[in-house]
Amino acid sequence: MANTVWHTKLRVYLDLIRDDLGHPELPDLWETVYRTDRLYAARGVPVAGRDLQCGGVCQEAGVEAWMHLRLRAGRREAVHEKAEDEERHTLPMSDEHKAYQERIVRVAEEDGFRADSEVRTRVGRSWIQTDTLVEGADGRRIGWEVQLSSAGVHGPRSVRARAAKAEKNGITPAWHTDRADYARRNDTQWTRSDNLPAYVIAKTGDLRVVSGFRALDFWRCDVRAVYPCPNGVRRCGRFHATPKPRDVLFDDLVRRTAAGTIVPVQFRVGGTTHRFWVTDADRDRHEALRSDDTQLPPVPEPDPSARASRNRPTCKPSLPALSAPAAGPELPAAGVPAQPAPTVAETAVQSRGGAQRGPHPALHPSGLPDQLVALQQTATDAHLQLQQLDDLEERDRQRRVWLEAAVVVQAAVTQYARSKGLNRYEVERRLRQVVRHPETQPGTPL
Structure with missing residues (x-):
């Protein structure tokens, strides 16, 4: 229930607490509006056609929440049509919800994208309210909606309508939850992580997405196939694609959806349309397969940024303290594909006097290898230069330079932490x- 009602035809707000509804110039306004609403009800007009909307919390959230009027014990009341709209007035945003919003914004901005929470987008006479909106590459906009365990037993009932409205207005919906029953729905592309406390979600360690991302397995329907034919025949001899669940890190999901390298798809199986996320390469292969399933689509080049992480997940918040021996192994840029010319990060290491190849690389006063510090310095310098650019083409070019340096340093941190048996998050921190605060660092190793 709510005290403020928006009349869509009269274009006025009705304050039910006041006898004159806040409009002394309109006598008998309550009797007129109430009788009209009762007449609509007697004729079977749905609530959405009675010209009354919530003019308070729901409207501020950009949601069209339809209402009807009633009298209870002489008290005027406006009642929401949907229970989830009613809950919006009573359930405050949880700490976990805020932690997800802050993490999305932080990760997006670290990659050079713009992001903000509780964004209202004007759509005609109404609004679209987005939990967190990320302005990605090439004008791409990702609208993150977080629905956690506190959202109710049955979950939001207007997901499909809200997602369709966002898509119609150029926003790619991305719904995230920690509930398995929400994640099994097919009304939009749902992703799911474990149910974690707010202080764990807010960490910069690995937060794993355990549902909602798929890898497409392309195969020929012959006697050697391990999957049944989706056409219901024994073996048709054509090529098909089967989605297989894959874990992905939440931070990578935020970055790559903004960059366009992870995209939403609709995959039809029988009479059911499944909605999930795949890489853009799998999406392109699937579209090629749908146009001609007599040939197997070509395999794309491997994506160096799609490697799995071996870091401790954030669902284990109790981590041992960081401790490292005095010497560390040599740190090549593991997992980065070879190129004819040295990468930006490798050139930077050489110019900064990086560690020479050998069993005992030089150590920084902090106890970390010099080469590791040089790689991070290169990535940090590239990011600072990106923030100083205004030209779009120059920013795009510098962003690629920064991403290349970031991939190299992430691979090096991973290899170093794994070889020493350390917590990767602590090493990276x-x-x-x-690198960022050298004046505050002690001169003794870790």
Whole structure:
């Protein structure tokens, strides 16, 4: 229920607390509006056709929440049509919800994208309210909606309508939850992580998405196939694609949806349309397969940024303290494909006097290898230069330079932490402190 009602035809707000509804110039306004609403009800007009909307919390959230009027014990009341709109007035935003919003904004901005929470987008006479909106590459906009365990037993009932409205207005909907029953729905592309406390979600360690991302397995329907034919025949001899669940890191999902390398798809199986996320390469192969399933689509080049992480997940918040031996192994840029010319990061290491090949690389006063510090310094410098550019073409070029350097340093941190048996998150945090705040770092190793 609510006290403020918006009349869509009269274009006025009705304050039910006041006898004159806030409009002394309109005598008998309550009797007129109430009798009209009762007449609509007697004729079977649905609530959405009675010209009354919530003019308070729901309207501020950009949601069209339809209402009807009633009298209870002589008290005027406006009642929401949907229970989820009613809950919006009573359920405050949880700390976990805020932690997800802050994490999305932080990750997007670290990659050079713009992001903000509780964004209202004007659509005709109404609004679209987005939990967190990320302005990605090439004008791409990703609208993140977070629905956690506190959202109710049955979950939001207007997901499909809200997602369709967002898509119609150029916003790619991305709904995230920690509930398995929400994630099994097919009304939009749902992703799911484990149910975690707010302080764990807010960490910069690995937050794993366990549902909603798929890898497409392309195969020929012959006697050697391990999947049944989706056409219901024994073996048709054509090529098909089968989605297989894959884990992905939440931070990578935010970055790559904004960059366009992870995209939403609709995959039809029988009479059911499944909605999930795949890489853009799998999407392109699937579209090629749908146009001609007599040939197997070509395999794309491997994506170096799609490697799995071996870091401790954030669902294990109790982590041992960081401790490292005095010497560390040599740190090549593991997992980065070879190129004819040295990468930006490799050139930077050489110019900064990086560690020479050998069993005992030089150490920084912090106890970290010099080469690791040089790689992080290169990525940090590239990011600072990106923030100083205004020209779109120059920013796009510099962003690629920064991403290349970031991939190299992430691979090096991963290899170093794995070889020393350390928590990768702690190594990365200490490395960034050493580079960004060298004046505050002690001169003794870790």
